[in-house]
Amino acid sequence: MNVSLHDRIGASSSAHAGAKLASKAREILYLFLPFLPTTRLIRQQGWPADTPVGLYHHAQQTDRLLFVSQTAQRAGLYPGLSVADARTHCVSAQFHAVEPDKDRACLLALAQWCRRYTPLAGIDECGLWLDLTGASHLFGGYEAVQTDIITKLSDAGLDVSSAVAPTYGAAWALAHYHDAAPSGVIAPIRRAALSDYLSSLPVAALRLSAADEAILMQTGLRKIGDIFALRRAALSVRLTANFLLRVDQLLGDVAEPLQPVKERQPVYVAQHWAEPLAGLEGLTQMVTDLLAELSDKLMKKEQVARWFEIGWQRVDGSCARLHYHLSRPSNELALLIRLCADAAEKIDAEFGLSCSWIQAYGLTDAVSITALLGTDTQTAQAEKADQLLDILAAKLGPDRVQRLVPQESWQAEQRERRTTLAQAIDKHSPHLDWQVPSPAQMLAPRPVRLLDPPEPIQAVALLPDNPPVMVRWRQHSWQVRRATGPERIGPSWWQIDTHKTRSRDYYRIETNEGARLWIYREGLPERGEDSAWYLHGFFA
Amino acid sequence: MESAITQMSPHHIPQDSLPQEGDKTIYRKDRFAALKHRITAAEQGQTARLSCDIPAFDSALGGGLGFGRVHLVSRTAIPQGKPADSLLPSMINGAVTGFVLALLRKVMMLYPDRPVIWCAPPHAGMTGSLSAEGLRQIGINPAQLIFVHESHPARCMSAFEEALQTDGLAAVVGEYGMLSRQSDLWQRWARRTRRAARMSGTIGMLLGPPAPVCGFETGWHISPYAAPLCAASVADGYDWRPSWQASLHYAKAGRPASETIKWDWVSGRFLPLEKSVDRPVQPPADQLLNSRANWLSQQPAYNIR
Numbered sequence: 001m002n003v004s005l006h007d008r009i010g011a012s013s014s015a016h017a018g019a020k021l022a023s024k025a026r027e028i029l030y031l032f033l034p035f036l037p038t039t040r041l042i043r044q045q046g047w048p049a050d051t052p053v054g055l056y057h058h059a060q061q062t063d064r065l066l067f068v069s070q071t072a073q074r075a076g077l078y079p080g081l082s083v084a085d086a087r088t089h090c091v092s093a094q095f096h097a098v099e100p101d102k103d104r105a106c107l108l109a110l111a112q113w114c115r116r117y118t119p120l121a122g123i124d125e126c127g128l129w130l131d132l133t134g135a136s137h138l139f140g141g142y143e144a145v146q147t148d149i150i151t152k153l154s155d156a157g158l159d160v161s162s163a164v165a166p167t168y169g170a171a172w173a174l175a176h177y178h179d180a181a182p183s184g185v186i187a188p189i190r191r192a193a194l195s196d197y198l199s200s201l202p203v204a205a206l207r208l209s210a211a212d213e214a215i216l217m218q219t220g221l222r223k224i225g226d227i228f229a230l231r232r233a234a235l236s237v238r239l240t241a242n243f244l245l246r247v248d249q250l251l252g253d254v255a256e257p258l259q260p261v262k263e264r265q266p267v268y269v270a271q272h273w274a275e276p277l278a279g280l281e282g283l284t285q286m287v288t289d290l291l292a293e294l295s296d297k298l299m300k301k302e303q304v305a306r307w308f309e310i311g312w313q314r315v316d317g318s319c320a321r322l323h324y325h326l327s328r329p330s331n332e333l334a335l336l337i338r339l340c341a342d343a344a345e346k347i348d349a350e351f352g353l354s355c356s357w358i359q360a361y362g363l364t365d366a367v368s369i370t371a372l373l374g375t376d377t378q379t380a381q382a383e384k385a386d387q388l389l390d391i392l393a394a395k396l397g398p399d400r401v402q403r404l405v406p407q408e409s410w411q412a413e414q415r416e417r418r419t420t421l422a423q424a425i426d427k428h429s430p431h432l433d434w435q436v437p438s439p440a441q442m443l444a445p446r447p448v449r450l451l452d453p454p455e456p457i458q459a460v461a462l463l464p465d466n467p468p469v470m471v472r473w474r475q476h477s478w479q480v481r482r483a484t485g486p487e488r489i490g491p492s493w494w495q496i497d498t499h500k501t502r503s504r505d506y507y508r509i510e511t512n513e514g515a516r517l518w519i520y521r522e523g524l525p526e527r528g529e530d531s532a533w534y535l536h537g538f539f540a
Numbered sequence: 541m542e543s544a545i546t547q548m549s550p551h552h553i554p555q556d557s558l559p560q561e562g563d564k565t566i567y568r569k570d571r572f573a574a575l576k577h578r579i580t581a582a583e584q585g586q587t588a589r590l591s592c593d594i595p596a597f598d599s600a601l602g603g604g605l606g607f608g609r610v611h612l613v614s615r616t617a618i619p620q621g622k623p624a625d626s627l628l629p630s631m632i633n634g635a636v637t638g639f640v641l642a643l644l645r646k647v648m649m650l651y652p653d654r655p656v657i658w659c660a661p662p663h664a665g666m667t668g669s670l671s672a673e674g675l676r677q678i679g680i681n682p683a684q685l686i687f688v689h690e691s692h693p694a695r696c697m698s699a700f701e702e703a704l705q706t707d708g709l710a711a712v713v714g715e716y717g718m719l720s721r722q723s724d725l726w727q728r729w730a731r732r733t734r735r736a737a738r739m740s741g742t743i744g745m746l747l748g749p750p751a752p753v754c755g756f757e758t759g760w761h762i763s764p765y766a767a768p769l770c771a772a773s774v775a776d777g778y779d780w781r782p783s784w785q786a787s788l789h790y791a792k793a794g795r796p797a798s799e800t801i802k803w804d805w806v807s808g809r810f811l812p813l814e815k816s817v818d819r820p821v822q823p824p825a826d827q828l829l830n831s832r833a834n835w836l837s838q839q840p841a842y843n844i845r
Binding site for chain 1: 673678685688703782785
């Protein structure tokens, strides 16, 4: 997904020769996560979600608060307060030293997640930025992306303020200081409108140094609008160069370099052969050795991989590859060997291999220590079930392991679809799950086994619109003891014109032996249509 | 020497071996707890049984169907009089499937978040393939079922065996089809599945045509129960809930039993079927054939909506 997006953007920029893209305003989404450090700490410590928490750092001989949780903010704590004062304000609060490394790791993980929207995503002290230029239309516009991210992050329990603006500076300022930022702000794109929009924000929104801010406060310049009204020359005398730079960056007069997070590079192990390698034993040994090396490398990096590529180059220079997927990322050697058990047989060495390699993709950080120790029985068992599915998929082929997913339709044969497990996992969303059937659904009988396609039968009914008293299927006759119905299922309105499907009257019948069948009559006798009978399924 | 022995006595616990805050022993304690849990689970796995709700079966099986065992559920053999190519097998296969699904529902109620593996040929021919709506009416969430569709019977059954070795599954079901015709392969495979099921403690169920039951834990013959036509049964309120003539014809550590049962999807239980002792009436089909006027008077026989 990310790769294709990247390719697409690369292709469009080369095709349009730059000029067109340059004229288009940039779309930068900034996400401000003010409570992320405290939320992280609360979750890691297992405290109740509404615990008042303050994170402090030691500066100028005192511990001063840097971040406060939402409940702590309501209790009257604010960043900059000393911890001693804070303790008197809020007795029940927890105080903890700030851990910038862990917060940064958390933000980086979020930025990696945001790469689903755009290849250019990055972090700063307490927020994320996404350059949506040229990528937002794939998701229905930057408004849609913004709404989607806000929904997903608030579902995850994170409070986020966000803003879309043509420059990074403006997006930052709006997300931090605009009143409507928690529900998402969208700044105007035109420069004149933008400067009007920004003028009501406080000067702190310019990302100034403390000295510059103090000077502005002394001179009574409190709003950004006050600065816009002044001449540049007058400002440059009193204030540092950084101040003017920030003002220019705010309106986009000076470009601001941004460093996006990088995609994790796949882990790669390779072996070159002096003599051409051939023969099943040699190949098996080669795969095992490579996997052992790869697993070792992943263990050292504390990472787990989602899928693997075994590649080889033959002596004539031709290359081929095999792919193996895991539904739960792993770096365990025993599992990898079991997964790739048939790889050696699948390798067509011809005259021998000159080189072979394995790459691990879809890397994520390794699982928690409780899962490693096997103390979490449920996780361990679920992991084993997932490993089984991977092995079955590797053995029989990925399309052989399937799941039933629901489809919106009234026709019995179209109400469900079998998809491969990989698709079902990748697109895992609530609409793929089966809801508990409603009482009305329970009243409409459905068989446990369906024939696809339905088998034509002959039926003897006393009247054209009656249930049959006798059915004949492939030269065998069955007397009908009991019947109930009909249940009429019509074709969808867009199928009516094609005349391929007609209305069906379904009956549930019981034969003399007790077998219960689901049969239907296609074509409505009251409309004078020709009717035909079909057997569609077997009841329990 | 004596002091060394007293130090080694089991009652003496050195202080430093007790779990302490922030120490690795905490993890060790967790590990022990988990191992204990696993051991009890393993012990229970040997004795845990799935009750069939029917006293006749439960007493014949010594408490119910054993976990960690493979149970063979097949349809009743074709009666002598019927031609060999009769379609009866596929007609009553729905009943066999229904019985297996009912058992499956009972297992899934015990393990609500574990998946079930169902190994079957991709295109089941005239027996049809499982339908999600039908599963839901038995009371099973189709999302919990994972299908392994392999047309080669030997490969399909090796997938069954592989799945049976794995713990963390609720149950494994296999449709063996014609594999049982090859008797040597069948026997060997029965032994292997038995060992696989013991290893994991997962319950295995096989369904298909009548097959040699030697080597499996239990053997069942299922046929749909045809209630005799009587006034109550042809009236509007006919009970369409699945009902079967279930016969436990082989139990390794038990005795055979037979009972007519029905399945109640609301409670998820088998119920013994009360045989109606009402006066039998003439089959409506015959009457209807006599005259149309007669048919009109018999109309309530059909529950026409």
